[in-house]
Amino acid sequence: MVVARDVSAFDSIPARSLIRVMGYRSIGLGSIPAPRAMNRHKSGDDLVTIRVERQGDRASVAPAGLFDLPHAASVAQAIDGAEPAIKGCLAVEVQLSELRRIDGSGAALLARLLDRVAADPRCTTNVVRNGNPEAARLIALYRGQRTIEAPAPPRPGRLARLGEAGAQLPGLATGAFNFVGSVAVALLRAALFPRSVDWRSLPRLIQEVGADALPVTSAANLLVGLIVGFLGVSQLGRFGAVIYVPELVVVAQFRELGPLVTCIVVAGRSGAGLASELATMKVSEEIDALRSMGFDPVSWLVLPRCLALVLTVPLLTWIGDMVALAGGLAATTFLSGMTSRAYVLETLDSITAAHLLTGLLKCPFLALAIGLVACRQGLAAHGGAAAVGARTTTAVVLSIFAVIVVSAVFTFFFALLGI
Amino acid sequence: MGAPDSHISVDDLRIGWGTRVLMEHVSFRVERGSTFAILGGSGSGKSTLLRYLIGLEKPQAGRIDIAGVGAPHLYEGVPPFGVLFQSGALFSSMTLIENLELPLTTWTPIRGAAARELAQAKLELVGLGPFAQHRPGEISGGMKKRAGIARALMLEPDLLFFDEPSAGLDPIMAAELDQLIITLSRDLGITIVIVTHELPSIFLVADSCIVLDKTAKGIVAAGDPRRLRDESDVPFVRGFFTRSAAVVAPHQGV
Numbered sequence: 001m002v003v004a005r006d007v008s009a010f011d012s013i014p015a016r017s018l019i020r021v022m023g024y025r026s027i028g029l030g031s032i033p034a035p036r037a038m039n040r041h042k043s044g045d046d047l048v049t050i051r052v053e054r055q056g057d058r059a060s061v062a063p064a065g066l067f068d069l070p071h072a073a074s075v076a077q078a079i080d081g082a083e084p085a086i087k088g089c090l091a092v093e094v095q096l097s098e099l100r101r102i103d104g105s106g107a108a109l110l111a112r113l114l115d116r117v118a119a120d121p122r123c124t125t126n127v128v129r130n131g132n133p134e135a136a137r138l139i140a141l142y143r144g145q146r147t148i149e150a151p152a153p154p155r156p157g158r159l160a161r162l163g164e165a166g167a168q169l170p171g172l173a174t175g176a177f178n179f180v181g182s183v184a185v186a187l188l189r190a191a192l193f194p195r196s197v198d199w200r201s202l203p204r205l206i207q208e209v210g211a212d213a214l215p216v217t218s219a220a221n222l223l224v225g226l227i228v229g230f231l232g233v234s235q236l237g238r239f240g241a242v243i244y245v246p247e248l249v250v251v252a253q254f255r256e257l258g259p260l261v262t263c264i265v266v267a268g269r270s271g272a273g274l275a276s277e278l279a280t281m282k283v284s285e286e287i288d289a290l291r292s293m294g295f296d297p298v299s300w301l302v303l304p305r306c307l308a309l310v311l312t313v314p315l316l317t318w319i320g321d322m323v324a325l326a327g328g329l330a331a332t333t334f335l336s337g338m339t340s341r342a343y344v345l346e347t348l349d350s351i352t353a354a355h356l357l358t359g360l361l362k363c364p365f366l367a368l369a370i371g372l373v374a375c376r377q378g379l380a381a382h383g384g385a386a387a388v389g390a391r392t393t394t395a396v397v398l399s400i401f402a403v404i405v406v407s408a409v410f411t412f413f414f415a416l417l418g419i
Numbered sequence: 420m421g422a423p424d425s426h427i428s429v430d431d432l433r434i435g436w437g438t439r440v441l442m443e444h445v446s447f448r449v450e451r452g453s454t455f456a457i458l459g460g461s462g463s464g465k466s467t468l469l470r471y472l473i474g475l476e477k478p479q480a481g482r483i484d485i486a487g488v489g490a491p492h493l494y495e496g497v498p499p500f501g502v503l504f505q506s507g508a509l510f511s512s513m514t515l516i517e518n519l520e521l522p523l524t525t526w527t528p529i530r531g532a533a534a535r536e537l538a539q540a541k542l543e544l545v546g547l548g549p550f551a552q553h554r555p556g557e558i559s560g561g562m563k564k565r566a567g568i569a570r571a572l573m574l575e576p577d578l579l580f581f582d583e584p585s586a587g588l589d590p591i592m593a594a595e596l597d598q599l600i601i602t603l604s605r606d607l608g609i610t611i612v613i614v615t616h617e618l619p620s621i622f623l624v625a626d627s628c629i630v631l632d633k634t635a636k637g638i639v640a641a642g643d644p645r646r647l648r649d650e651s652d653v654p655f656v657r658g659f660f661t662r663s664a665a666v667v668a669p670h671q672g673v
Contacts, residue, residue: 069527069575076533103575108540109533142540155552383556384511 048074050082057090064098067106075106079113086117091124097131102138111142179376183306186299196299205304209270210312214319216269217262221320224261225327228252233335242336246346249328253321254355260407262317263366266309267399271374274305275395278378279388287379297379306371313367314360321359354419362410369402426451426578426610427472432481434464434471441467442637445481447629454604454611454624456644458659459631465614468631469582472612473502485578497526500578501571505586507563509555515542515566516551522573541569561592568599579603581613585620593620600624618660630656
C-alpha cells in the first residue's frame, strides 16, 4: 500500500511535466493511529490545504485541493506553513487522495518539500500511491530527476572582480596592439594581394558611413557654428570686438570643433553600425565561416570599413566646416550690426592653409581610430544578442573617447610646432 | 470550430506574401493528445507553417482553430501552448533560471522563492539543474534545446510546438528528445506538433503527419507516416520516406 519513492519506472523518462488529475479520490486513514497533534495549513484561499498529523517522530501529510499552476502561489504558501511541522520527523507518509487536481507545478513543489525533509538521512518518506497513483507518479518523477548538487558557476566577490579586471588590463592592451598590428599586416597584404580585400563592399560602405551621414554631421556643425557665433558676439561684443567673431569661428571650427564634432557624430552613428554588424556576424558564425574559407576577417572586413571612414570623414569635416561658417554668419549678422558682406570678407581673410589643414590632417587619424575601435569591438563579440548590444555600446564609448584623445594629441603637437 | 476531439483544425489555409503564394488549400486536423509531424523537404514551408499556427503571422486566407477558440492571439493572455524554437531561443542576457522564470512571473502571480523553485524543478526535469545560473552562451546547443523545452513547459501547456528539435543534436541526445516527446504526448496527453525531417524521429514519435512540397505548394500526403512510407503512390512521398533521390528528383524538377 505504501510505496517509498518508487521512481524506477520513470528514471528513463527525461521529463514529465504536465498531468491533470480530475476528481476527488478518498482513501481511509485507518492505518494511522489517533493523532497527538494535528495541523491544517491553509493558503490564502481555501482551495489549497496541507493537513499534517504528527505522532512522535512520525507524520502523515495530506495535501488537499488544487495543486496546479494557477494556485502555485497558494501551494507554496501552504508548504511553507506545513514544513516546520514535518521537520525533524523520522518517517513521513504522504496521502494524495484528497488532491482535486495536480499538475507539474504542484508536483514539483511537493517533491521539493519531500526532498528537503529527506535531506536528513534518518528520515524516510513514503508516498501512498494507491490513493492517487497518477499524482504519486508525477511527484516521483520530479523527485527522481532531482540532481544531488546544483553548483552555481563561480561568482567572485567584489574584490576578486576588481582584481580580475586589473589583471585583464595587460591582456586588453596586448589585444588592442595585436589588432592594430594585424590591420597593418593586412594593409601590406592588401598591397601585395589586392584580392584579399572585399573591394566590392567599399562603395556601399562609403555610401553608408559617408553620404548617409552627411545630413546629421552637417546639422551638428551648423549648430556648432551658430553657438560659436552667438558666444563670440555676446563675449567679444562687450569689448567692441565683434569684427573678430568671423576669425573666431574659422579658427575654432577649422582647427578643433569641425573634426571633433564630425567624428563624434560619425562614432555614434557609423561606429555603432559597424560594431553591431561585425558583432552579429561573429555571433552568427559568419566570421568563422569566412575564416574557414581562407579569408582573413581583418583584411576582408576591417580594411574596407576603415578605408571608407578614412576617405569620407575628411570630406564630411570639410563640408561641416563650410556649413559652420554659414552658422556663424547667421548668428553674427542676426545679433550684431555686421553685414553679411563684411562677415564674408573677414572670414576669407581669416582662412589660412594652416587652419584648414591642421583640422583636415587629423581627420583620417580620427576616422581610423573610430574604425579600429568599432571593428575590434565587433569582432570580439562572444555569445548572443546581449553580446552584440554590449559590444556596440563599448564601441561607441571607446571610439568617442579615442577621437577626443587623438584630437588632443594632435593639438598638443601642433602647439609645440607652433602651427 | 474544429471537431470535438481535434486540438488544432486548419481549413483551406493560404500562406504567402503579397501576390506570392507559398502554399494554399492547406487543411488538416491534429487530434488531442496525439503527436503530429509536419514534414517536407528544405524550403517546403514547414517552419513557416508553424509560425502561422502559433500566431506569429496572419494567413492570407483560411482558418486556424486551436482548442476550439479560434486562431491564437498573441499578447492577449496566457499563450495556450508552449513552443521550442530551433535554437532554443533563450534570452542571452538572462541565466537559464531567469529564462524559465520569465513566463511564470509574467503570466502568474507567482514570485520570488516559489517561482525560482518551480523553474529549478523544470530545469532539473530536463537534466539541467546544475546549470541554473549559467547563461545560454555558456552551454551547448543540445542543452539550449532542453532549456527551451523546460521554458516551454513552465506554464503547464497542453499543446507544444517543436521546430526541428533534433537538428544539430547527436544521436543519443536526439533519442532522449524523442523519448521526451513520447512521454509528453502518449503518457501525459499533451498534444505535440513537431516540424522535422528526421526520419527515425518521425517513425518513432509521430501518430500522424502531413507532407509538404514546395512544387505542389501545399500538402501532398497526410496520414500515418509508416503507412505513407509503405503504401503512398506519390513518388515524392515515397522518395521522402525512403530517402530515395531518384524518386524525389523528377517530382522536384531537378
